[in-house]
Amino acid sequence: MNSVLPWHNSLWQQVLRRYQQDRLPHALLLCGPSGMGKALFAQALAETLLCENPQAQGQACGHCKSCSLQHAGTHPDFLQVQPAEAGKQIAVDQIRDLIQFYALSTQYGRYKIVILNPAEAMNRNSANSLLKLLEEPPPKTLIMLVSHQPMRLLATIISRCQRLDFSRPERKLTEAWLQQQLKDSAPIPLLLNLSAQAPLAALALVETEALAKRQELFKNLAALPTGRSDPISIANGWSKWDVRQVLEWMFSWTMDIIRYALTGQVQFFVNYDHQEVLQRLAQQFNVQALFDLLNLQKEAYQLVSGKANINSQGLLESIAITWVELSLQHRR
Numbered sequence: 341m342n343s344v345l346p347w348h349n350s351l352w353q354q355v356l357r358r359y360q361q362d363r364l365p366h367a368l369l370l371c372g373p374s375g376m377g378k379a380l381f382a383q384a385l386a387e388t389l390l391c392e393n394p395q396a397q398g399q400a401c402g403h404c405k406s407c408s409l410q411h412a413g414t415h416p417d418f419l420q421v422q423p424a425e426a427g428k429q430i431a432v433d434q435i436r437d438l439i440q441f442y443a444l445s446t447q448y449g450r451y452k453i454v455i456l457n458p459a460e461a462m463n464r465n466s467a468n469s470l471l472k473l474l475e476e477p478p479p480k481t482l483i484m485l486v487s488h489q490p491m492r493l494l495a496t497i498i499s500r501c502q503r504l505d506f507s508r509p510e511r512k513l514t515e516a517w518l519q520q521q522l523k524d525s526a527p528i529p530l531l532l533n534l535s536a537q538a539p540l541a542a543l544a545l546v547e548t549e550a551l552a553k554r555q556e557l558f559k560n561l562a563a564l565p566t567g568r569s570d571p572i573s574i575a576n577g578w579s580k581w582d583v584r585q586v587l588e589w590m591f592s593w594t595m596d597i598i599r600y601a602l603t604g605q606v607q608f609f610v611n612y613d614h615q616e617v618l619q620r621l622a623q624q625f626n627v628q629a630l631f632d633l634l635n636l637q638k639e640a641y642q643l644v645s646g647k648a649n650i651n652s653q654g655l656l657e658s659i660a661i662t663w664v665e666l667s668l669q670h671r672r
């Protein structure tokens with residue numbers, strides 16, 4: 341997927357125009373929700389700037405020496421900076437390596453390019469160290485900071501970058517694109533609902549086992565209030581999955597139940613494939629208890645998203661037990 345994605349077109353043209361006019365800044369900040377393809381955009385731009393023979397529309401040729409090195413991940417004028425492990429920080433040593441990389445002159449005489457992703461993974465030391473570089477950027481260099489949460493970046497860093505905002509594309513455009521990528525049988529509206537309309541996140545739901553996990557989770561949740569399943573062993577199963585994803589789905593399901601309990605309208609269901617079960621649960625449960633459950637899930641999400649080591653199994657157990665208790669509270 342090396343070509344420019346349809347919803348990137350106008351940003352791509354904008355950046356390319358600046359490049360052709362020799363007005364490209366030294367630092368770009370690519371912001372927007374996850375699943376919009378910001379990193380792919382950065383990669384495509386790096387390939388174009390390093391390509392010896394870019395195409396008329398600005399895409400890299402894909403065949404020259406530079407393109408081959410890029411595809412092999414060994415281009416000496418290109419550096420990718422990311423946490424050593426997903427969810428970890430970008431350490432100050434990595435920024436020092438970046439500064440050293442910039443200190444050497446280009447080997448192919450074009451640009452020296454860095455993609456740093458996600459930028460919010462930098463700790464304070466890393467960010468301060470990067471800031472010095474941004475204040476005095478060497479010529480013919482470009483750093484692209486990719487950020488899903490630019491609010492977490494230092495204001496001084498943001499102010500040194502030219503910002504590119506990746507907003508959610510129109511639904512029609514995304515549906516048409518997903519239609520091309522997926523088989524006819526794929527539930528595209530559901531995928532978009534579950535991924536907050538972010539096209540690559542929607543695609544990833546199909547390409548991974550995520551949808552099957554989601555089915556299993558909902559079966560578990562629907563069974564809990566019947567009292568016929570053990571919340572502790574169920575929570576134990578969940579703790580082996582991507583816990584943040586589990587919590588997001590629970591949250592979305594609980595929201596659907598609350599929304600239906602309050603409005604009686606079926607057209608607002610995000611999880612419309614579980615409509616019947618959700619309607620039944622909405623009639624059984626006490627709305628206040630559902631709000632309490634929602635808050636519990638939200639707090640758990642914040643805890644597992646934080647830095648500290650969290651006992652996620654304990655959190656999931658207390659949520660599972662609360663789901664069981666919902667059925668006891670409904671008669672109040």
Ligand SMILES: [Zn+2]
Binds near residue numbers: 393402403
């Ligand atoms: Zn090329």
